[in-house]
Amino acid sequence: MLLARLTEAAGVSGQEGEIRNVIRDEIRGKCDEVRTDALGNLIAFKRGLRDGPRVMLAAHMDEVGLMVTYIEKSGVLRFQKVGSIDDRVLVSKAVLIGKDRVPGVIGSKPIHLQERDEQEKPFKTEQLFIDIGATSKEDAEKLVKRGDGAVFATKYMEIGNSCSKAKAFDDRVGCAVLIKVLEETYEFPLYVVFTVQEEVGARGAGVAAYGIKPDIALVFEGTTASDVPETKPHGYCTTLGRGPALTHMDRSVIANKAIVRRLEEVAEREGIPFQYRRTGVGGTDAGRIHLQREGIPTAVVSVPARYIHSPVSIINRDDFENTRRLAVSFLRSIQERGLPR
Incomplete structure (x- = not known):
């Protein structure tokens, strides 16, 4: 379709x-x-x-989407938003990165490790990262590079009364x-x-x-x-x-x-x-x-x-x-x- x-x-x-x-x-x-x-x-x-x-x-x-800006020693990816996106919709979302559509998940500090005041405020982009399952910076660099774009991994589907989601x-x-x-x-x-x-x-x-x-x-x-x-x-x-x-x-x-x-x-x-x-x-x-x-x-x-x-x-x-x-x-x-x- x-x-x-x-x-x-x-x-x-x-x-x-x-x-x-x-x-x-x-x-x-x-x-x-x-x-x-x-x-x-x-x-x-x-x-x-x-x-x-x-x-x-x-x-x-x-x-709208994301762009990889830095790769941490641990292999997770730092990113910036491309276009206007509410930070609150980003946590735990699946993404696809670059021409090879490398899968990843937007991660954050787990709730059970957050202080009470942290739980009361939404994460900002700089507190988030993309996890592609890499074990090191060198491992991650085999799959992605700085400047790669990332899009949300959302499939098109027809739902409800003549509606579609995507x-x-x-x-x-x-x-x-x-x-x-x-x-x-x-x-x-x-x-x-x-x-x-x-x-x-x-x-x-x-x-x-x-x-x-x-x-x-x-x-x-x-x-x-x-x-x-x-x-x-x-x-x-x-x-x-x-x-x-x-x-x-x-x-x-x-x-x-x-x-x-x-x-x-x-x-x-x-x-x-x-x-x-x-x-x-x-x-x-x-x-x-x-x-x-x-x-x-x-x-x-x-x-x-x-x-x-x-x-x-x-x-x-x-x-x-x-x-x-x-x-x-x-x-x-x-x-x-x-x-x-």
Whole structure:
């Protein structure tokens, strides 16, 4: 299954090689050109049936994770976080390290050896380590090296009522939407970009947009859904099962109003359920894209996901399918009516 192949691939920010290869295989034959730029963005191009506006769709390939920074004499590995991860979700989690996917477990001081005040505070990253079963530094160095990335060892699984759990739905679910979009034919030139290093500053998206010079851009994301106990409804941000979420504003971008209006019109016409992000926290590739050159009209469509930036998150597959429908219908509207104005 596409979502399983994408989420189970490794791709910590700056080390997206494995997921890039998976996506390249998925889009082979669905576009006219595929290239990788100097920063590592994977750029797919469909020429279109005639000349028209240059449209860019983007979703980031990278995921939050860890990087090995030091190997202790005992053979355990010290690490730093890559991207934003709550320290409290790290203890005792299984990880896979480097290209060889070396298995390890994030360890900490056992609770029965902790002082009372230690038990009352969460561990910080510098108090944690990765245990790969090595007996010495030399033993560990046969398997891993400094700079290796580590991802959570989480398998994709379908659960509950049309839901799925996996790591890295932020933003492999957006990548899956764009892969599906490439299966269709369009009349105008379409660039579909799978970007790098979004989780550490949306670095790849700016480079790609500068080179492509699109007339319009639409970013597809996996966004926070906090529809869980102890959260008041106004703080949910999004809710699983209510369709793709449109952004008016986050900390990185104020979405282009004409694009948002067009998305609303298309969704209502096609009977596609949708919702709005109800908080302004977080940022996306749109923050970098819309500032390139003389400015690029940009908006964001997101698939809600619970527990993002953790070892496992949950989506509703109906939201994924409705996001795909909205993406294709939006592109069809450009063929029919031109760019949103």
